[in-house]
Amino acid sequence: MIELDFKKSGGLIPAIAQDYATGEILMLAYMNQEAFEATLSTGNATYYSRSRQALWVKGETSGNVQQVREIRIDCDNDTVLLKVDQIGGAACHTGHRSCFYKLIENGSIRVIGNPLFDPEEVYNR
Amino acid sequence: MIELDFKKSGGLIPAIAQDYATGEILMLAYMNQEAFEATLSTGNATYYSRSRQALWVKGETSGNVQQVREIRIDCDNDTVLLKVDQIGGAACHTGHRSCFYKLIENGSIRVIGNPLFDPEEVYNR
Numbered sequence: 001m002i003e004l005d006f007k008k009s010g011g012l013i014p015a016i017a018q019d020y021a022t023g024e025i026l027m028l029a030y031m032n033q034e035a036f037e038a039t040l041s042t043g044n045a046t047y048y049s050r051s052r053q054a055l056w057v058k059g060e061t062s063g064n065v066q067q068v069r070e071i072r073i074d075c076d077n078d079t080v081l082l083k084v085d086q087i088g089g090a091a092c093h094t095g096h097r098s099c100f101y102k103l104i105e106n107g108s109i110r111v112i113g114n115p116l117f118d119p120e121e122v123y124n125r
Numbered sequence: 126m127i128e129l130d131f132k133k134s135g136g137l138i139p140a141i142a143q144d145y146a147t148g149e150i151l152m153l154a155y156m157n158q159e160a161f162e163a164t165l166s167t168g169n170a171t172y173y174s175r176s177r178q179a180l181w182v183k184g185e186t187s188g189n190v191q192q193v194r195e196i197r198i199d200c201d202n203d204t205v206l207l208k209v210d211q212i213g214g215a216a217c218h219t220g221h222r223s224c225f226y227k228l229i230e231n232g233s234i235r236v237i238g239n240p241l242f243d244p245e246e247v248y249n250r
Contacts, residue, residue, distance in 0.1 A: 023148030099199040
Protein backbone atom coordinates (compact mmCIF):
# COMPACT_ATOMS: atom_id res chain seq x y z
CA MET A 1 0.00 0.00 0.00
CA ILE A 2 1.43 3.33 -1.03
CA GLU A 3 0.56 6.13 1.37
CA LEU A 4 0.33 9.55 -0.20
CA ASP A 5 -0.07 12.69 1.87
CA PHE A 6 -3.45 14.05 0.85
CA LYS A 7 -4.02 15.90 4.11
CA LYS A 8 -1.60 18.77 3.61
CA SER A 9 -3.68 20.25 0.80
CA GLY A 10 -7.23 19.25 1.65
CA GLY A 11 -7.53 15.90 -0.11
CA LEU A 12 -5.99 16.70 -3.48
CA ILE A 13 -2.37 16.53 -4.57
CA PRO A 14 -0.83 17.74 -7.81
CA ALA A 15 0.09 15.24 -10.50
CA ILE A 16 2.46 16.18 -13.30
CA ALA A 17 2.15 14.43 -16.66
CA GLN A 18 5.44 14.25 -18.52
CA ASP A 19 5.99 12.78 -21.98
CA TYR A 20 7.76 9.48 -21.43
CA ALA A 21 9.86 9.73 -24.57
CA THR A 22 10.76 13.41 -24.78
CA GLY A 23 10.57 14.63 -21.17
CA GLU A 24 8.24 17.46 -22.18
CA ILE A 25 5.85 18.46 -19.42
CA LEU A 26 2.36 18.07 -20.77
CA MET A 27 0.06 19.22 -17.98
CA LEU A 28 -0.59 19.38 -14.27
CA ALA A 29 -3.82 18.19 -12.71
CA TYR A 30 -4.96 16.93 -9.31
CA MET A 31 -5.60 13.54 -7.77
CA ASN A 32 -7.50 12.29 -4.79
CA GLN A 33 -6.96 8.79 -3.41
CA GLU A 34 -9.52 7.32 -5.79
CA ALA A 35 -7.94 8.93 -8.86
CA PHE A 36 -4.51 7.66 -7.81
CA GLU A 37 -5.79 4.13 -7.34
CA ALA A 38 -7.66 4.23 -10.66
CA THR A 39 -4.47 5.35 -12.39
CA LEU A 40 -2.57 2.46 -10.82
CA SER A 41 -5.18 -0.15 -11.64
CA THR A 42 -6.14 0.95 -15.18
CA GLY A 43 -2.81 2.27 -16.45
CA ASN A 44 -4.59 5.35 -17.82
CA ALA A 45 -4.02 8.71 -16.15
CA THR A 46 -7.04 9.51 -14.01
CA TYR A 47 -7.38 12.81 -12.20
CA TYR A 48 -9.91 14.61 -10.06
CA SER A 49 -11.52 17.55 -11.80
CA ARG A 50 -11.75 20.49 -9.41
CA SER A 51 -14.27 22.28 -11.63
CA ARG A 52 -16.55 19.28 -12.13
CA GLN A 53 -15.78 17.80 -8.71
CA ALA A 54 -15.63 14.33 -10.18
CA LEU A 55 -13.17 11.66 -11.24
CA TRP A 56 -11.75 12.48 -14.65
CA VAL A 57 -10.28 9.89 -16.93
CA LYS A 58 -8.03 12.07 -19.06
CA GLY A 59 -9.09 11.76 -22.70
CA GLU A 60 -12.51 10.29 -22.02
CA THR A 61 -14.08 12.96 -24.24
CA SER A 62 -11.27 13.81 -26.66
CA GLY A 63 -9.85 10.31 -26.99
CA ASN A 64 -6.47 11.72 -25.99
CA VAL A 65 -5.84 9.32 -23.15
CA GLN A 66 -2.52 9.11 -21.33
CA GLN A 67 -1.04 5.65 -21.07
CA VAL A 68 1.09 5.55 -17.96
CA ARG A 69 4.58 4.16 -18.43
CA GLU A 70 6.07 5.11 -15.09
CA ILE A 71 4.86 6.58 -11.81
CA ARG A 72 7.03 8.42 -9.36
CA ILE A 73 6.27 10.23 -6.15
CA ASP A 74 8.32 12.90 -4.47
CA CYS A 75 10.31 12.99 -1.25
CA ASP A 76 7.41 13.90 1.01
CA ASN A 77 4.75 11.89 -0.81
CA ASP A 78 2.59 14.83 -1.77
CA THR A 79 3.18 15.08 -5.52
CA VAL A 80 2.83 12.48 -8.26
CA LEU A 81 4.79 12.35 -11.50
CA LEU A 82 3.36 10.33 -14.36
CA LYS A 83 5.50 9.54 -17.37
CA VAL A 84 3.02 8.89 -20.14
CA ASP A 85 2.45 8.17 -23.78
CA GLN A 86 0.09 10.92 -24.88
CA ILE A 87 -2.34 9.38 -27.34
CA GLY A 88 -3.42 11.80 -30.09
CA GLY A 89 -0.37 13.96 -29.48
CA ALA A 90 -2.08 16.77 -27.59
CA ALA A 91 -2.65 16.92 -23.83
CA CYS A 92 -4.25 20.35 -23.61
CA HIS A 93 -7.96 21.04 -24.07
CA THR A 94 -6.91 23.97 -26.28
CA GLY A 95 -5.40 21.53 -28.77
CA HIS A 96 -1.83 22.38 -27.84
CA ARG A 97 0.53 19.50 -27.25
CA SER A 98 1.36 20.80 -23.78
CA CYS A 99 -0.67 23.03 -21.50
CA PHE A 100 2.53 25.04 -20.94
CA TYR A 101 2.42 26.89 -24.25
CA LYS A 102 2.70 30.38 -22.76
CA LEU A 103 6.22 31.67 -22.44
CA ILE A 104 6.91 34.66 -20.24
CA GLU A 105 9.20 36.99 -22.09
CA ASN A 106 10.09 40.54 -21.08
CA GLY A 107 7.13 40.75 -18.76
CA SER A 108 4.49 39.57 -21.21
CA ILE A 109 3.14 36.29 -22.56
CA ARG A 110 4.10 34.80 -25.90
CA VAL A 111 2.25 31.74 -27.19
CA ILE A 112 4.54 28.96 -28.39
CA GLY A 113 3.55 26.50 -31.09
CA ASN A 114 0.19 25.85 -32.68
CA PRO A 115 -2.76 23.69 -31.64
CA LEU A 116 -2.75 20.18 -33.07
CA PHE A 117 -6.54 20.02 -33.13
CA ASP A 118 -9.49 22.35 -33.10
CA PRO A 119 -11.16 22.16 -29.67
CA GLU A 120 -14.53 23.02 -31.22
CA GLU A 121 -14.40 19.90 -33.33
CA VAL A 122 -13.25 17.64 -30.54
CA TYR A 123 -15.44 18.75 -27.66
CA ASN A 124 -18.61 20.08 -29.29
CA ARG A 125 -19.52 17.27 -31.60
CA MET B 126 1.40 42.56 -15.95
CA ILE B 127 0.94 38.82 -15.91
CA GLU B 128 -2.22 37.72 -14.13
CA LEU B 129 -2.01 34.31 -12.54
CA ASP B 130 -5.05 32.62 -11.04
CA PHE B 131 -4.24 32.34 -7.35
CA LYS B 132 -7.88 32.27 -6.27
CA LYS B 133 -8.76 28.75 -7.36
CA SER B 134 -6.50 27.19 -4.73
CA GLY B 135 -6.48 29.70 -1.90
CA GLY B 136 -3.58 31.95 -2.84
CA LEU B 137 -0.95 29.39 -3.79
CA ILE B 138 -0.29 27.76 -7.14
CA PRO B 139 2.06 24.89 -7.93
CA ALA B 140 5.37 25.60 -9.62
CA ILE B 141 7.33 22.83 -11.30
CA ALA B 142 11.10 23.13 -11.55
CA GLN B 143 12.52 21.32 -14.56
CA ASP B 144 16.19 21.02 -15.47
CA TYR B 145 16.72 23.35 -18.42
CA ALA B 146 19.29 21.14 -20.12
CA THR B 147 18.00 17.62 -19.51
CA GLY B 148 14.24 18.06 -19.02
CA GLU B 149 14.37 16.15 -15.73
CA ILE B 150 11.72 17.28 -13.27
CA LEU B 151 13.50 18.40 -10.14
CA MET B 152 10.75 19.37 -7.70
CA LEU B 153 7.37 20.91 -7.21
CA ALA B 154 6.74 23.72 -4.78
CA TYR B 155 4.22 26.53 -4.38
CA MET B 156 4.13 30.22 -5.18
CA ASN B 157 2.07 33.14 -4.05
CA GLN B 158 2.04 36.42 -5.96
CA GLU B 159 5.07 37.71 -4.06
CA ALA B 160 7.11 34.57 -4.77
CA PHE B 161 6.25 34.76 -8.46
CA GLU B 162 7.28 38.39 -8.67
CA ALA B 163 10.50 37.73 -6.76
CA THR B 164 11.31 34.92 -9.19
CA LEU B 165 10.74 37.24 -12.13
CA SER B 166 12.76 40.09 -10.70
CA THR B 167 15.71 38.18 -9.24
CA GLY B 168 16.01 35.32 -11.72
CA ASN B 169 16.32 32.86 -8.82
CA ALA B 170 13.48 30.46 -8.13
CA THR B 171 11.54 31.73 -5.12
CA TYR B 172 8.68 29.79 -3.62
CA TYR B 173 6.31 30.06 -0.68
CA SER B 174 7.00 27.51 2.02
CA ARG B 175 3.72 26.05 3.25
CA SER B 176 5.36 24.63 6.38
CA ARG B 177 7.21 27.81 7.33
CA GLN B 178 4.53 30.10 5.89
CA ALA B 179 7.16 32.38 4.45
CA LEU B 180 8.87 33.31 1.23
CA TRP B 181 11.53 30.75 0.38
CA VAL B 182 14.46 31.51 -1.88
CA LYS B 183 15.34 28.00 -3.00
CA GLY B 184 18.91 27.25 -1.97
CA GLU B 185 19.21 30.04 0.57
CA THR B 186 20.45 27.51 3.14
CA SER B 187 22.04 24.80 1.02
CA GLY B 188 23.48 27.10 -1.64
CA ASN B 189 21.68 25.03 -4.26
CA VAL B 190 19.88 27.92 -5.90
CA GLN B 191 17.92 27.54 -9.11
CA GLN B 192 18.83 30.01 -11.83
CA VAL B 193 15.75 30.50 -13.96
CA ARG B 194 16.32 30.19 -17.70
CA GLU B 195 12.72 30.12 -18.86
CA ILE B 196 9.28 30.62 -17.31
CA ARG B 197 6.09 29.20 -18.71
CA ILE B 198 2.53 29.20 -17.46
CA ASP B 199 -0.24 26.83 -18.40
CA CYS B 200 -3.47 27.26 -20.35
CA ASP B 201 -5.55 28.46 -17.41
CA ASN B 202 -2.83 30.44 -15.66
CA ASP B 203 -2.79 28.41 -12.49
CA THR B 204 0.49 26.52 -12.76
CA VAL B 205 4.04 27.77 -13.32
CA LEU B 206 6.84 25.89 -15.03
CA LEU B 207 10.40 27.01 -14.35
CA LYS B 208 13.22 25.72 -16.51
CA VAL B 209 16.29 26.11 -14.35
CA ASP B 210 19.98 25.53 -13.94
CA GLN B 211 20.22 23.67 -10.64
CA ILE B 212 23.32 24.94 -8.89
CA GLY B 213 25.06 22.24 -6.85
CA GLY B 214 23.35 19.50 -8.83
CA ALA B 215 20.75 18.50 -6.25
CA ALA B 216 17.31 20.04 -5.85
CA CYS B 217 15.99 17.84 -3.05
CA HIS B 218 16.57 18.47 0.63
CA THR B 219 17.40 14.74 0.93
CA GLY B 220 20.43 15.29 -1.28
CA HIS B 221 18.88 13.59 -4.29
CA ARG B 222 19.15 15.35 -7.62
CA SER B 223 15.37 15.29 -8.03
CA CYS B 224 12.66 15.06 -5.40
CA PHE B 225 11.02 12.40 -7.58
CA TYR B 226 13.38 9.60 -6.63
CA LYS B 227 10.68 7.13 -5.58
CA LEU B 228 9.52 4.85 -8.35
CA ILE B 229 6.29 2.91 -7.93
CA GLU B 230 6.87 -0.62 -9.05
CA ASN B 231 4.50 -3.55 -8.53
CA GLY B 232 2.64 -1.71 -5.82
CA SER B 233 5.63 -0.69 -3.75
CA ILE B 234 8.25 2.04 -3.72
CA ARG B 235 11.77 1.65 -5.03
CA VAL B 236 14.30 4.43 -4.46
CA ILE B 237 16.19 5.45 -7.59
CA GLY B 238 19.70 6.87 -7.49
CA ASN B 239 21.80 8.05 -4.60
CA PRO B 240 21.98 11.37 -2.76
CA LEU B 241 24.61 13.78 -4.06
CA PHE B 242 25.16 15.32 -0.66
CA ASP B 243 24.58 14.47 2.98
CA PRO B 244 21.69 16.60 4.29
CA GLU B 245 23.18 16.53 7.78
CA GLU B 246 26.26 18.30 6.55
CA VAL B 247 24.41 20.84 4.48
CA TYR B 248 21.60 21.87 6.80
CA ASN B 249 22.94 21.32 10.31
CA ARG B 250 26.23 23.12 10.20
